[in-house]
Amino acid sequence: MVTVSTEIEIKASIAVCFDMARNIELHTKTVWRHTQESAVAGRTSGLIGEGEFVTFQAKHFLIRQKLTSRITDYNRPYKFVDEMISGAFKSMRHEQEFIDLGNRTLMRDTLHFEAPLGLVGWIVERVILKGYMERFLNYRNKQLKELAERAV
Template sequence: MIVIKTDLEINAPIEVCFDLARDIQLHTVTVWRHTKERAVEGTCVGRINRGETVTFEATHFLIRQRLTSRITEFERPYIFVDQMVSGAFKSMKHTHEFKERNGATLMTDTLQFEAPFGFLGWIVERLLLRYYMKRFIEYRNNELKKIAEGRQARV
């Protein structure tokens, strides 16, 4: 199993950051464009909440795939956790944590995942997926930061 942890300070209120991070439409415009990610089932618009599911369809490694996640933990504006229900991974859990810090928000993402296919999956996790998924999350979070800080500047 791979664990990726990222921290990002955002100059915006914790509630704004939390709500932007769970906005489904915003999610699809803050990820890499070449993936053509879109929500196709479940909560497809607005903010996802505890117990709700969303299925995203996206292209990764030239393969069109679907991933369905359910929000299993939710405490606004501090934490929400989505866990894979079905998809390409053997397992995946994504914890989104938010803390107020010096008038800003510290957003911490912890992604845990395991590839299928036993030993071959283990090798792919370490040679390819760890780096790919970290870059994916960092890109998305930086785009989210731009939006949150842009909204804060307009207030």
């Protein structure tokens, strides 16, 4: 299993950051365009909440794939966790934490994932996927930061 952690400070309230991070439409607009990501099942618009699930379809490494995750932990506006219930990974858990810094918010992502295919998957996790997923989260978080700071 591999863990990727990112942090970004946003000049917006914790409530704004929390709600923007769980907004399905914003999710699809803040990821890399070449992935052509869209919500195709479950909660496909609006704010995802406790116990709900979403299926995203996207293209990664030129392969169209689907990933379904459920919100398994929810404490507005401080934290929510989504866990994969089906998809390309053997397992995936994404924790998003929000820390109130007054007129700013620290948004922290921690992504734990494990690739299938035993030893081959273990190598791919470390050689390819770890950096890819870190770049993916950092890009998305920078886009969220820009949108949140413009909304204030």
